[in-house]
Amino acid sequence: MKHFLAKRAVSSAISLLLLIVAVFFLSRLTGDPTDLYLPIDASQEARDNFRALHGLNDPLITQFGRYVLDLLRLDFGDSIRRAQPALGVVVQAFGWTLQLAAITMLIVTVGAIVLGSLAAFRVGGVFDRIATFCSLIGAAAPDFWIAIVAIVVFSLGFGLVPTSGTGTALHWVLPVAVLSIRPFGLILQVVRGSMINALGSAYVKTARAKGVAPRAMIFVHALRNAMLPVITVIGDQAAGMLNGAVVVETIFGFPGVGKLMIDSILQRDFTVVLAAIMVTAFAIFLMNILIDLAYAALDPRIRY
Structure with a gap:
């Protein structure tokens, strides 16, 4: 297991380095932050001072080398717009995304496993036909369309929930509901297919012949052996949410890391963009490790 974890750490570090290189240079194509943060009639001296303050006067390769050296000291730089450490800004936004993802995945996972089984x-x-029909619609429906319709109907039409923000529990209803629809449909379909195979196996037929109760037969005998493909899909959906539910967070004004990344790109706040990428990539790496450990816990035949 230690050898496996070491290999995964090395491969993840290489992927992260390539990602940093790509994001660092591509983000510079959005333009010079000086044109965004200083007045149009700002003097050349003011522009030069601004660039020097934020290390933008040097060639790109020099800027990149300095950034990598700072990363080795766990220094992610300061936000240009907020004049705060970029890592602190990202961690605060990532906390909101983590809460949103955790609540959504808890509801989706429990509901999809029960209904799919x-x-x-x-x-x-x-029941099977209704569940299949609803899950297929949910898996195919675009998030942005559902979010807009939900705001028009439930916020503007009936006035049941707020349109945006995070002040009360009601502010979370629409983001969680909209974000749940697609993963719920996907996971339910995988649970259903995997459970059909498990319920048709010899050991389940033996349990049925012995008079085991249907509830025990489904949730005790069959479910554990059907969970391996389900865990894969759950992990993929959870990683996608940690990567930032960009559409949902933007439409509902949710202060998560997805919205932060979009805002920082538009604001040319390069250090925040890079810090958000790194924190998110590290979280996804940990998520993948937990999924692999869950495989081993559910199936003792698996050896790394």
Whole structure:
């Protein structure tokens, strides 16, 4: 296991380095921050001082080398717009995204596993058809369209929930609901397919012949062996949310890392963009490690 974790750490570090190189140079194509933060009639001296203050006078390769050296000292630089450490700005926004992702995935995972298992128990029945139909629509529906319709209907139409913000529990209802629809549909379909295979296996047929209760047969005997592909999909969806639910966070004005990245790109706040990429990539790396450990816990046949 230690050898496996070491290999994963090395491969993740290489991927992260390549990502930093790409983001560092591509972000500079958005333009000079001086044109955005200083008045149009600012003097050349003021422009030179601004560039020198933020290390923008040097050639790009020099800027990149200095940035890498600072990273080795765990110095992510300061935000140009906020005049604060970039890492602190990102961690604060990432906390909001982490809360949103955790609440959403908890609801989605429990609901999809229960409903998908029940749908698989009687394939072709009324409940199975309804669950399959709804999950397919949810998996195919675009987030931005659902978010806009939800605001028009539930916020502007009925006035049940706020349109944006995070002040109260009601502010979380629409972002969580909209963000849940797609992963719920995908996970439910995977649970249903995996459970159909598990319920048709010999050990489940033996349990049924012994008179085991349907609830125990589904959630005790079959579910554990059906969980490996389900965990993969759950991990992919969770990683996608940690990567920033950009559309949902932007539409609902949710102060997460996805919205922060979009705002920072528009504001040419390069250090915040890079810090957000690094924090998110590290979180996804940890998520993948946890998924691999879950595989080993569920199936003792797996050896790394």
